[in-house]
Amino acid sequence: MVELSPGVDPLDLRSGFAGDTYNTAWYLRRIRPDWTVRYVTSVGQDALSETMLGQMRAAGIDTDHIRQLPDRTVGLYLITVRDGERSFSYWRDQSAARMLAADQGQLDRALTGADVIYLSGITLAIIGAAGRAVLQQSLKVAHDRGALVVFDPNLRPRLWQDTRTMCDAITDMAALCDIVLPSFEDEATFFGDADPAATLARYQRGLTRTVIVKNGPDAVIYDHCGQTGSVAPTPIAETVDTTSAGDSFNAGAMAALLSGADPEVAIRLGSEIAAQVVCNRGALVPVSVPEIDLPRPG
Structure with missing residues (x-):
């Protein structure tokens, strides 16, 4: 999406391109430039869409399976932003991304050969019930071929017809995923979880083998193939903008976990990346990758 974000003067708006799954893809390329990161969506054929595709390619992201709709x-x-916390206003009724799952054959081709597939609750919200059914089928096919599926519930009720539909769809999708990355504050609000442990337990079903529960400045808890624990996040002196905090955390955690690192190493890397991001304005900001020992190919 086009992002308009405030500068020091709230009326001084800066434009860029961002969005939850794209943010994670962008940071993943910064952390693991040796990986191929493919983005699958739909855009238009207008100048703004062409500019977006150019920005993705400049970031090193594979755009070969992005459809352009006339x-x-x-x-x-x-x-x-108020006191470091952000809120959003959306204009997305004509967004081409809503057509992500309109063509199952194209979607299946886009996912073919992927080692890891990452999606979010926002993905589910914008494609509608018919799109969700197509997406689930395509993910099952990819999973049977050996792909890992990673999911951030990213609960945004304004994008759904009602809260019950949102919660049911999120629960159904999570059960099809290998790794689930929820945020406790959202889960407590909409699922009524009493504490992060309740969120952790609720997502331990179906195919899920790893759950990492983010919790703002408080400890991150996890269950990874039966190994459980908690990790204190990196302290932050001053939060400027929490936009993309969870997205960048996900990128760091995935980069480490999918490289074979211990889950606590993965959480520390995600936390350190997110700590840099929230000290800046906007979703996509320069980051330095901490010196964490990640397995490398060869």
């Missing part, structure tokens, strides 16, 4: 364009959102 009658659509990209969505837009505006960030408002």
Whole structure:
């Protein structure tokens, strides 16, 4: 989507391109430049869509399976920040990304050969019930071929027809995924979880083998193939903007975990990346990758 974010003067808006799954892809390329990161979505054929594709390619992201639709364009959102916490206003009714799962054959081809597939609750929200059914089928096919599926529930009720539909769809999708990365604050609000342990337990079903529960400045807890524990996040002196905090954490945690690192190493890397991100304005900011010993190919 097009991102409009405030500068020091709230009326001084900066434009860029961002969005939850794209943010994670962008940071993953920063952390593991030796990996191929493919983004699968739909955009328009207008100048703004072409500019977005150019930005993705410049970031090193594979755009070969992004469809361009003649009658659509990209969505837009505006960030408002107060005391470091952000809120969003969206304009996405004509977003081409809503057509992500409109063509199952194309989607299956896009996912073919992927080692890891990452998606979020926002993905589910914008494609509608029919799209969710197509996406689930494509993910099952990819999973049977050996792909790992990673899911951030990213609960955004304004994108859904009602809270019950959201919670049911999130629960159904999570059961099909190998790794689930929820945020406790959202889960407590919409699922009524009493504590992070309740969130952890609720997602331990179906195919899920790893659950990492983010919890803002508080300890991150996890269950990874029966190994459990908690990790204190990196302290942050001053939070400027929490946009993309969870997305960047996910990138760091995935980069380490999928490289074969211990889950606590994965959480520390995710936390250190997110700590850099929240000290800046906007979703995509330069980061330095901490010196954490990650397995490398060869």
